[in-house]
Amino acid sequence: GQSLEQPSEVTAVEGAIVQINCTYQTSGFYGLSWYQQHDGGAPTFLSYNALDGLEETGRFSSFLSRSDSYGYLLLQELQMKDSASYFCAVGNQAGTALIFGKGTTLSVSS
Amino acid sequence: DAEITQSPRHKITETGRQVTLACHQTWNHNNMFWYRQDLGHGLRLIHYSYGVQDTNKGEVSDGYSVSRSNTEDLPLTLESAASSQTSVYFCASSATTGGTNTEAFFGQGTRLTVV
Numbered sequence: 001g002q003s004l005e006q007p008s009e010v011t012a013v014e015g016a017i018v019q020i021n022c023t024y025q026t027s028g029f030y031g032l033s034w035y036q037q038h039d040g041g042a043p044t045f046l047s048y049n050a051l052d053g054l055e056e057t058g059r060f061s062s063f064l065s066r067s068d069s070y071g072y073l074l075l076q077e078l079q080m081k082d083s084a085s086y087f088c089a090v091g092n093q094a095g096t097a098l099i100f101g102k103g104t105t106l107s108v109s110s
Numbered sequence: 111d112a113e114i115t116q117s118p119r120h121k122i123t124e125t126g127r128q129v130t131l132a133c134h135q136t137w138n139h140n141n142m143f144w145y146r147q148d149l150g151h152g153l154r155l156i157h158y159s160y161g162v163q164d165t166n167k168g169e170v171s172d173g174y175s176v177s178r179s180n181t182e183d184l185p186l187t188l189e190s191a192a193s194s195q196t197s198v199y200f201c202a203s204s205a206t207t208g209g210t211n212t213e214a215f216f217g218q219g220t221r222l223t224v225v
Binding site for chain 1: 141143145150151152153154155158160166168169200202204206212213214215216217218219
């Protein structure tokens with residue numbers, strides 16, 4: 001089966017940098033995805049890493065180390081609107097159904 | 111624009127009743143999924159489908175069923191609603207890319223309360 005561990009809460013101030021870690025266990029690895037969900041909203045896709053290394057998309061970056069079964073989401077120049085829950089996810093045995101971690105709630109204060 | 115829509119957005123039902131939640135997508139995606147979200151548990155996979163006539167059980171499938179008669183729709187049925195099934199339900203879809211993860215698009219969710 002699959003399991004993912006991520007911190008339940010992270011707090012930071014505007015303009016800061018925050019890193020949300022995710023460790024996973026899976027029988028077959030098809031990449032690590034990250035999703036953002038604002039209160040009352042639907043999860044939305046942020047990034048996907050299939051290979052080791054850093055992927056950068058604007059203020060957000062995602063890193064993967066397959067040998068360590070570890071990844072992280074890096075959020076830079078934090079803004080109040082970044083306050084949300086962030087989920088890491090891996091594919092199930094067939095690779096196409098996402099299994100999610102329990103989520104990390106990020107609170108950004110001024 | 112392509113979209114994925116869920117109905118109803120809110121529903122209150124009684125214990126023991128059969129309930130069906132609708133999910134309709136216009137992305138023409140082969141893959142469709144149902145998740146439930148509860149505080150402290152994140153998103154848990156209920157059922158999923160890779161195409162017409164294909165359905166598969168997820169992590170928490172007991173008490174739920176799905177059917178896929180066309181590409182656009184994957185209705186979720188609670189055979190006999192229980193209070194433990196009070197939750198927010200999300201439907202999602204994604205394109206098939208040969209077995210690798212792709213971006214999943216989520217509906218706005220259905221808040222179901224079983225009393």
